[in-house]
Amino acid sequence: MPIATVNPATGETLRTFRPYGPDEVEQRVAAADRAFRHYRTTAFGERAALLGRAADLLEEDVPDIARTVTTEMGKPVTAARAEAAKCVKAMRWYAHNAEALLADERPAGADVRDSGASTARVHYRPLGPVLAVMPWNFPLWQVVRFAAPALMAGNTGLLKHASNVPQTALYLEDLFRRAGYPDGVFQTLLTGSGAVEGVLRDPRVAAATLTGSEAAGRSVAAVAGDEVKKTVLELGGSDPYLVLPSADVERAAATAVTARTQNNGQSCIAAKRFIVHTDVYDAFLERFTAGMAALTVGDPMDEATDVGPLASESGRVDLEELVADAVGRGASVRCGGRRPEGLDRGWFYEPTVLTGVAPGARIHREEAFGPVAVVYRAGGLDEALDIANDSPFGLSSNVWTRDASEVERCVRDLEAGGVFVNGMTASHPALPFGGVKRSGYGRELSGHGIKEFCNATTVWQAA
Structure with missing residues (x-):
């Protein structure tokens, strides 16, 4: 190179x-x-x-x-x-x-x-x-x-x-x-x-x-x-973002948009897998998808731009292949999923939301380094934790709940180097940063x- x-x-x-x-x-x-x-x-x-x-x-x-x-x-x-x-x-x-x-x-x-x-x-x-x-x-x-x-x-x-x-x-x-x-x-x-x-x-x-x-x-x-x-x-990281029934769904969805698309989605600590309790799944998905679709993709030097290009052409190709593999295995594209119109120069990709991703899809196990989110439905906390931990990575995690017992359960059982409650993962000089597993x-x-x-x-x- x-x-x-x-x-x-x-x-x-x-x-x-x-x-x-x-x-x-x-x-x-x-x-x-x-x-x-x-x-x-x-x-x-x-x-x-x-x-x-x-x-x-x-x-x-x-x-x-x-x-x-x-x-x-x-x-x-x-x-x-x-x-x-x-x-x-x-x-x-x-x-x-x-x-x-x-x-x-x-x-x-x-x-x-x-x-x-x-x-x-x-x-x-x-x-x-x-x-x-x-x-x-x-x-x-x-x-x-x-x-x-x-x-x-x-x-x-x-x-x-x-x-x-x-x-x-x-x-x-x-x-x-x-x-x-x-x-x-x-x-x-x-x-x-x-x-x-x-x-x-x-x-x-x-x-x-x-x-x-x-x-x-x-x-x-x-x-x-x-x-x-x-x-x-x-x-790498493929951080889970758990949204449980007592969560402030509006705040959780708005924060999720930023958590997924920070740095054009190219962040190891960006939330990538959104695991939502069935009781609030529809409400979260509607708000989250609307927020992702509303982002402005364009010239990164423009102060109004929310999402710029991917850093390399090969990075965009890798992302496109992950999405195509997921769709080929039955996933639904709720928004995005393509190169934006009118941006023929450069390596842009639309903010994308996928649902119905099969366990055999590559994106279920591999890190998506770009503005692509996968949303899962979980029937309860046990299932949410199972989905969250079904990953080779363990960098950080996010949990949205007002239930103190659920917080303690997630702190105990999430396989990650950090657990951020009712907020998105961020590094700070006073806090240790790193992961487990791969x-x-x-x-x-x-x-x-x-x-x-x-x-x-x-x-x-x-x-």
Whole structure:
């Protein structure tokens, strides 16, 4: 895949980039290793000042970088500005909280004197250069949610970004440079995916984090396992969205539209499978379908656009094949299901609602990465949970109910890394983010995320 900016709204190639050769990659890995030896010894106050400066610069750059993001991957420019602002918030949160999150810990409720120690504590130390393999769908946020905690912990970062967002990748390197970070602390590797294995096998690279497809996660995990290196993987999702009888159906349906079509439907935590109790099924389906059909599809640079193009032509083809397979197995298209008229350039697809999807349909098991929703009817909570858990993925989930016992049952039984009650899934710097099953392992964000790339060191001192 070439490293290039291709505008998904027009299909036009705007810029191409020469991939870094082996010598350039080697120079950057060596620089990350050299920088780590000094940067790891800096005080939290110094790291916080650097990250705070980066946040200030990004805040100033929001209008320009948002347009770059929209040009490269097609999200509405309003959403791109919101993504950049979210990055600013996360940087400031980690600048303020990292020192407390990584403070030495004393063994809780334990008397260590029977071990022969007068004192014992856990001290967190950075691991070293971390390779981050990141996707195009949130090209700023996915990187910042790794970089902010990793750099505050004292690690250095090597970013291998998706090949269709090279300008965003280069911007991020420049952002940290302008903020005053020492040379080598954060660098972009402008390479194809074929270079990842060599970088990960380099003994100077301590660990890796990947957000992306299940196939990409398997590949990175296999190499890291062979090298015995720590990894964090955030992979696909096919999040369930349960609507139970006591729910506010109007709010649930309105939120469902946003939950499914955020980022043009190309979000791992977008709700994709809507599982509705039979008592409220008809009312929900009517409102939800009307809301999806009313969305404005068009130029992502237009402030009035709700849904822009898919990021690639192949992505649209994949989505069309999933819908065609479901329809061929008896599913009904309630709205959408085709390329919109009047948008012949670019990779647009109408917001779509499917019902009657058979268990054998591909979309029942595979992630639909685009604005296509599947609505299921459930006879009760047990059936709703069975449908929700009948998925290889387990990233997040949504539950709409006013019944406290149903909330507790869903928290207990939903196979997911998050349960969002009467709202849609969203990531926040103070909350751990990640999944189970084939959605990956490890956590990003919060104190859990910053500790993923730390050495939890036991410090024991004799009496």
